[in-house]
């Protein structure tokens with residue numbers, strides 16, 4: 001959700017605080033783009049600017065009315081929760097005397113009584129946000145204690161909900177104070193300057209040295225010092241880490257959109273996720289899995305918890321892990337998990353999949369699983385994020401930063417990591433012989449080149465997408481691992497092109513969805529390899545069934561699969577790939593199709609309406 005950046009530099013005022021804040025916001029705009037704002041402490045006092053709409057609007061404001069040189073800055077890019085995306089509701093929010101500014105990510109659940117209390121005390125509110133109550137509460141505490149850290153500690157004790165807060169005060173020109181509960185905040189360690197950010201993207205071009213913050217901690221940064229305390233004000237330790245990607249990884253690199261770039265990053269994302277996973281004897285080793293082998297051997301059920309695209313990766317994993325390990329796998333949308341009284345024991349392995357590592361629904365599922373005694377293994381892309389910290393073990397995907405709101409390379413990396421997990425368990429539990437595991441790893445290693453082959457021929461998909469820009473509804477059908485791919489294809493089209501799109505298991509067609517078929521209805525089919533004849537023939541029959549009713553069939557099929565040719569209006573070919581690994585290739589044309597069609601409609605492919613990259617509220 002919202003993106004937050006904080007900066008403290010040398011005592012001599014300069015333009016750097018504003019530059020750092022604006023650059024950080026540009027890198028984090030994917031987290032929310034309803035409005036943006038900054039506040040600085042300058043020699044003349046606290047100054048701020050904010051504007052509804054994308055960051056470009058704030059830039060326009062700053063060009064028309066430049067802000068003075070300063071020593072500290074905070075910046076915010078918003079995904080609206082309380083109050084619409086207006087100038088007044090944009091952050092920062094100021095105290096009544098205009099000396100204190102605060103920015104916030106999350107939701108203050110008890111803001112209504114706090115607001116009523118402040119209003120009764122005579123405070124005038126200028127926005128509809130939950131955040132503004134924090135500005136007024138902090139100002140009162142600061143005026144009493146003259147200590148911003150102490151004020152933050154006192155105020156956060158009164159807040160319920162999830163939040164990251166940053167505050168600055170005109171009378172404290174050398175510090176920014178931050179706090180977090182159930183919402184991300186990372187510290188960037190510089191030389192004579194320090195940073196705060198919702199994620200490392202906020203400061204990646206200035207430092208790669210970072211410090212994770214724990215739950216309910218408060219941090220005070222100055223130019224030369226970083227002080228973290230717990231909720232009682234006692235000194236606390238953070239975990240230091242080095243960011244393993246460059247600022248260059250989070251730029252478009254010559255592509256028109258981040259999504260385009262990230263689609264093209266996919267061969268590398270898969271290859272990097274596979275890198276260094278075998279020992280000298282060729283055995284699969286997952287060093288990061290800190291769960292005792294005895295426990296992993298005794299696992300009798302796996303539950304995958306995740307949301308959106310990550311959940312579809314889990315759905316693909318189910319087919320592979322059950323087949324390789326003979327362990328039952330359930331896939332549960334994380335936001336449904338804890339509300340249905342799931343059957344979880346100490347023999348259950350819960351696998352939490354998340355690109356951001358900050359999805360609140362998934363975090364809550366992780367907590368619930370651990371409370372029930374399960375071990376939790378996180379498959380996450382973002383170092384320093386909450387989910388790995390709250391899990392028993394983590395298997396990092398190495399997709400690099402994913403900026404576009406629509407997930408692409410993270411999806412492929414998540415599937416790859418799930419395959420590694422499945423093979424590791426199969427090896428550990430003796431379901432597969434070492435040479436079998438080695439064979440699967442070889443097949444996986446061949447995948448990046450196959451994905452690249454599809455990308456080299458992408459224009460074919462793009463041309464079809466452009467020609468279909470006026471479609472109002474598109475269906476996606478698949479069986480077996482093609483089913484989650486169908487769901488993912490539909491999700492991509494919905495979120496990017498705002499077109500009604502549905503994914504179905506192809507076998508379900510005759511149980512209802514076939515009623516949707518009318519003349520010209522576009523239907524994508526994800527066709528399994530003909531080397532699984534039974535499965536393949538069923539899908540070919542489904543293609544015939546919808547074609548007979550007037551549908552336009554767009555078929556994703558393996559090279560050399562001629563059985564589909566008579567029934568396909570359009571065929572997108574993918575290289576020959578083992579059945580279980582087909583999602584890594586069959587989803588790629590669907591990603592390209594959705595991105596191109598959305599672009600042809602003139603939509604913002606990287607920042608689709610109403611969405612944000614990481615969903616840090618439940």
Ligand code: M6R
Pocket residue numbers: 307308309310353354355356357358359362405406407408491495613614615
């Ligand atoms: O960061 P996460 O992987 O936990 O995010 C989960 C979903 O919010 C995410 O995959 C979402 O569905 C994407 N916008 C899909 O493109």
